[in-house]
Amino acid sequence: MGEKNLEIVQDQTATEPNGQISHLALDIGGSLIKSVYFCRSDSSGSGDDQDHECSANGGCAKKRPAIEGSLHFAKLETSKIDQCLETIKSMKLQFNGFVHQNNTIEDNTIKDTSFIKATGGGAHKFADLFKEKLGITLEKEDEMDCLVAGANFLLKAVRQEAFTYIDGVKEFVQIDHNDLYPYLLVNIGSGVSMIKVDGDGLFERVSGTSIGGGTFWGLGNLLTKCKSFDELLELSHRGNHRVIDMLVGDIYGGMDYSKVGLPSRAIASSFGKAISEDKELDDYKPEDIARSLLRMISNNIGQISYLNALRFGLKRIFFGGFFIRGQSYTMDTISVAVNFWSKGEAKAMFLRHEGFLGAMGAFVSYDKQRLDDLLAKESLQLQVRTSPPVDTDYQSPLNGESIENETINCIIHTA
């Protein structure tokens, strides 16, 4: 009873992983490689004092071996795939956990039959490279499967996973597991996928847009010479989008267009002021450009998300992916867009582990067969009950803090 695969214990500030690393899972996207890996704690071992567990009816059984440790999160640019390979090589991955059926754990280091769970387009694109350079097989998991599995897992296992962000106020939302579905999952990576989720493994990709994180980064790179996504975000904090965007008031001589509910400060045309003949790129401040770009993209994603939520009668929209990064301006823009277009009917929610949904999904797929067994609703609820959600004083990494500095303590049961 209460068969647990991955038991979440608590979050903590990350320390350099000093134990054995195992169960690495990768999500290799167009711009970023995201990874989730399990690191067993030094104290963790199979020598357990109590090697039997007893149920309420008095029956006892031999306890399954447990490894204590923590989940770590890391990312790297996809263009630095060679660095990724080097890092994995140096990790001396030890597969103590869910090993391939044809594999053994006698030799604790990588060998020819080793594999890593991987998702995202890069799991296909770089499969040969991993095999050639590391002798590792990338065991491909479908991208949407992983996004949904990762989101469902985190929403159920981590109490302070989802939060709203309205007018600068962040509020964690307690998810009732019996009332989680359906919801719209919007994953903002290089591009954007919108997925209607009806249950564990039950979903449909209903929409998407090519105007996503890659657009912010790509256009930002061309317009501001910022080389990194984080630098661009940092820049946008100081900007004023009104210098670049054409507002309703700019067209209407400072007035609202009240008949159709457009206030003078609403953006009529993103980058619409930049049509000026007298000005060139260098005449604009990079921070204003970055802010206008961030606003344009966030607002557009919020709007298309809302229209899709409306289409399927979904009241909750969870935004994930590596675009948001806990940025208050981005979240505020998305929240306002969803609230504005839905007239308050739909709610935008953000995920603390936003960027790692796919990688998390690939991670939990290590024990896919067992998870499949748990898909029966009763077992699933049991699983949830026996893995109490984490509840800490954790603060969301707004404006720059990174979830990569946090880990989740957990126990992996190995048999």
Add this chain to the structure above:
Amino acid sequence: MGEKNLEIVQDQTATEPNGQISHLALDIGGSLIKSVYFCRSDSSGSGDDQDHECSANGGCAKKRPAIEGSLHFAKLETSKIDQCLETIKSMKLQFNGFVHQNNTIEDNTIKDTSFIKATGGGAHKFADLFKEKLGITLEKEDEMDCLVAGANFLLKAVRQEAFTYIDGVKEFVQIDHNDLYPYLLVNIGSGVSMIKVDGDGLFERVSGTSIGGGTFWGLGNLLTKCKSFDELLELSHRGNHRVIDMLVGDIYGGMDYSKVGLPSRAIASSFGKAISEDKELDDYKPEDIARSLLRMISNNIGQISYLNALRFGLKRIFFGGFFIRGQSYTMDTISVAVNFWSKGEAKAMFLRHEGFLGAMGAFVSYDKQRLDDLLAKESLQLQVRTSPPVDTDYQSPLNGESIENETINCIIHTA
């Protein structure tokens, strides 16, 4: 019976207006001023041989004075408002037509009590300027009212007004006046308005996006140094968006992501390839940038339009505004987007006088009271029957040809 205000006779290639110009109407937007004006032909006069018209039942009445002439279309950048004022001054506008009730036509030139019908935000913004410099009052008409009135008028009065554009094939669509409503009107100006139209004067602005013509022009200006919208469009013809956009195949190692129906050539992330650290703006061809930009914006407008059409069960979407300019690539992208997202359910249609909907609406508002009288359905149909739609061998101004080189011959009945 059969009271006609504006009778469309035929289209013709524009000649320099050599007759008297009257009935100028302006649509002053964020980026462009659009105008429609009536120019009476030299031969036109009030000395009519037959000054009585007789109906079928034998009754005769004095014919209303008629002025023959043609409708002309012109545009100018809003930043050149002074040039606009000069042009209007030099036009020596003669108000032979629908004069203000408090006005007289004794003195055929502009005077203090003269007025021009105007719409768009600039009708508010520049009202004082027109009064001060020309002594002309801008009689403001609501922007959405005018867009809808203009679209309805053109769709009913000009047979070859609406057309589809699919796989490079343009096909005029004959609009059944009894089956015109409801439809979605998407006006792509600096920004984009989406209006559900249910009848003459019956409409609601249901959505919009700030990513419109001003975004193409503004971002294009910053990225390519092209100063004019037309130059940018011209540039985009020669471009290859695949150099800048991240395709599904770029992420998936050349493969489709077939499970969710994304072919390898689909754009995963607009401008997603421009995240490269090694390249700067100057390393990309301006034509590739312009094309990627055009594709991104057209596709986004097509998608949001479709989602709104779906929301209200509208099968027909008419695209107007000065963004499209008969560009085959733009129309093709919008058509493909609407077709792709609606799985063939909704149809994108384009309008020959796309850029002049608002100005046309302001023009027909010169006789608003009479038009209001015609709003009763019976009278409206009568109006349509007595103004036979134009049917010519007109070719749509694809890729560069301008509707401004065309005029519509018509007769204005003045009393």
